[in-house]
Structure formats: structure tokens, C-alpha cells
Amino acid sequence: MNLAQLPAGPANSIDRGSKVPLYHQLYEILRGQIVTCQWKPGDMVPPESQLVDQYDISRTTVRQVLDMLVNDGLVFRQRGRGTFVTQPTLNHGLSRILSFTEDMRQRGLTPGTRVLLSEVVGAPLEVADHLNVLPGVELAHLKRLRLANGEPLSVEDSYLVHRYCPGVLEHDYASSPLRETLERRYSLRLSRAQQTIQAVAAPKELARLLDVRLNAPMLHIERVSYTPQDVPVELLHVFHRGDRYALYNELLG
Amino acid sequence: MNLAQLPAGPANSIDRGSKVPLYHQLYEILRGQIVTCQWKPGDMVPPESQLVDQYDISRTTVRQVLDMLVNDGLVFRQRGRGTFVTQPTLNHGLSRILSFTEDMRQRGLTPGTRVLLSEVVGAPLEVADHLNVLPGVELAHLKRLRLANGEPLSVEDSYLVHRYCPGVLEHDYASSPLRETLERRYSLRLSRAQQTIQAVAAPKELARLLDVRLNAPMLHIERVSYTPQDVPVELLHVFHRGDRYALYNELLG
DNA sequence: TAGTGGTCTAGACCACAAA
């Protein structure tokens, strides 16, 4: 059995007997084409008429799926021309959960990582609260220094509920994204997250790690990520150097 | 002619002869009911079947409109129960353009304002660039100190293209929101905005105004707002005290 | 059981872009 031939990921055909709605199945299929880069930015998505024929689904349902992808920012439509895969957006970190690697690539920077700490700990009270577990429950704690073009940019402090991903710390997170391991090895997909963003002053340890003066301004993000079943899995604290990192997003009136 | 009887805002009936799509007309009508608080948070929106009858529009189209309102975060649906107006969300400042007043109300704080500066100036180079006008073009410049429960919280620096709203500075912005004046007096609706968010150190003047020490961490937001025709109207710089203000939002995987 | 939203179909006609 070869994992590459049978990815745990999305199927590529519709199962009419399944209880999963057709539009949801088709959504997973098309989304899979895009996130795996089988359809690349700028590529035209098959026209609605072709999707209707190919999957034997009504145009209304096909359009519902495309609407979802448009909402996700994965594709855009042009009347008379077609539907196209979006160029990676500039909505840095404020609409989709990005790994540090993805974020840096989008900014045209080369990512680097140094693992500072990797240990299993009992959940501190405040962390337990965010992850909806009892204090003392085993958590995987991973602390990493992030570099952009070799320069220190951020410090990430990650707490994972260990029973959902036992042995998670045995992998190497200097080179491969944590989210990738969670998805591949533990089938843990983080589909949703809540975060707060604040400006804070760098304490001594952070200042030293990031090579800034004491009390330098930092962008602090606290994020809790959830599975599709709304189970909280990860509490993440990120501290970005204020002089080197900005968030960008778009608002509606 | 009484403005209260004939608001410039949305009509409340469908015009089948109009070139504006039905779904868009219905969207404006329903959205109007909500933003004017004729339908209040928690209220049930008329069931789809009733909207179908009332406006003589097919259910598919009615559902398309409700989908848009759901996407806007204005309503949510519950199968078997109905569709309801949302409680004002906690997505503070990261998905909809909020006035300071709205923002404070959502946080349960009492807003206050002191106008620091109000003048017409020639556009500086950097500002002109953001607003897509030539350097030197007349801009209305408004600088305000914002208070929460009487304590200094933020400083807002606003630049408006003066020819779109001549005389805008003659109104009183200590008590009424700028956006409200723009919409009522000048029919300028800000429907979209782009912003960047950064942590910065408080310079001397800001530190004095906000009663923090020099170089204290501040959350800096730079925002350009656009009309529905994509004309940039306002460049806004906001500086929030880092210890008293946080942003919150939700992400998708 | 009655009323709600959730899913899905098979059409129709239109506006726009490109050849």
C-alpha cells in the first residue's frame, strides 16, 4: 500500500449513495485540485458546462460549489471568459490559516526555523482553558524561532493536545510544517481558528531571541485552531517583530 | 419634502423594470431592515416562503439573497427553526468597517472624542499616493483623540479628498461619526477598505496624548476606504494603545 | 403534524469576451 497512490485526502469522484451532499463532495474535489497545485494560479477552471457533464450534476449545484470557492478566495470569475484560480492573495494571515512557510513564500522571503524547545508538559491552567481540556492533561509544547532571509522575525509557541497526536514531537519541525504532519500522520485537519491580535512590548527573552531592544513593539497573535468537528487542537502564540511584519486585509462597509 | 419620510437609502419594493438584478434589490431591502434596526438582533427574518410570496420572487433567488446576508454575518440560519438576525459579532474591526462608536458599543465601552485638529491641507506626497490624487490636491484633515469610558484609547488621523465632500469639516465630529456625515450629506458610501496592521512604538506626541510612556507598544492601522465605484476617499491612520485594544477575528483552514 | 431551511433538478434567457 503506497500512500502516494492512495492519499488520505479527497476522493476524485462523486458517490451518489453517500450521505454527504453532492455540492460538498464536488467542493472537496475541486478544492483538492487547487490546494495540491494540480490547477495552478491563473489556470482556468473547467467551464460550468463541462463540470455539469463530467460529474452529472445540475448547473445550479455546480455554481453553488464555485460560489464557495470564490468565497474562499481560491477562484474568481469573469463573465464571458471563464473561472480562474486566484494568485495567492495578499490577505496575509487574516482570512486563511497560513503556515509560516506559506506566509513567507507569499511575501517573497525565504523561511527558516530553529526549534527552541520541544517537550510534553502538563497543561497550565490558562492553556487548558483555551483548549477545553483539564489542567494537567498532556500537551505537546513546541517553541520555534522563525527566520526570514536568515534574519530573526518571529517566535512561535505552540501547545497541542497530545492525545490527538501522540508522538507528534518526534518529527522534525525545523524543515516541515507542523500542520502538514498533523494532517498526514494524524488526520487532524485544522479547518477553523479564532485569534486575537495585540501590540505588546518585548520582554527580555524575546528581545534577545529576536535581536531587538527591550520593550520593542511586537505584534502578538494568540490563536486557537479547531478541527472540522469543532474540537480545539492547538493554542498558538506568535510574536512578530513590529518593524518587520505587518498584517494586511480587506474590509466590507 | 421630508427626509425622514423619503430616505435616500434603499427602496422597499422591487422594481421589475429596473436593470438592477432582483437579488440585488432584495438584498438592499433586507439589509436595510437590519442596519436600521427595524429587524433587531435575535429577531426572526420572515421565512423564505413568505419572502417568495411577498416579493413574487422564486425561492432560489430569495435563498441567494439570504446566502449573501449570511456571508455578511448579518443573519444566520437554523434548519427547522428559521433565519435570525445576528447578535453584533465579535469580529472586531477585521471584517466590516466599523466606526469608533460602533466598535466601542460592541465592546461595552462608552465612546468619547476630542477633536485635535481640523483643517484643509494640500495632499502630501505619501497621502496623495494612497488616495490616487495629485500631490497638493485639497484634503480635509481631521485628527481626533478617542476615549473609552473617559480614558484615552486611540488617536485617529483622517485624510479625505475634499472635492468629494466640500465643507465636510464644518460639521461636528466630536459627537457624530464621520461616516454618517459622508453618507447623509454627500452620499459617499464607503463600501470597501484595505488596511495594514502593525505594531509600532509610540513617539513623543502620541505618548503624551494617550498617557503612555515613550515607545510604548501601539497597534497601528492604516486604512484606505473606497466607494462602491472603487474611488478611494479616505486615508485613515489609527493608533491604539497596545495595552487596551486588541483585534479579534476568525480564520478558515 | 405543520412549518422551517437544506439539497437538487432541468430548464430558460441574458450579457459579455474573444475569435
Add this chain to the structure above:
DNA sequence: TTGTGGTCTAGACCACTAA
């Protein structure tokens, strides 16, 4: 002219909620 997406209709059957 052809092919694309944009708008709209009139149904159908289902799943869930509440009385």
C-alpha cells in the same frame, strides 16, 4: 458566432424543530 458566466424560474423531496 460561439462559449462563457449571470440571472431567474417552478418545481421536487428531504431533514430538522416545535407544538
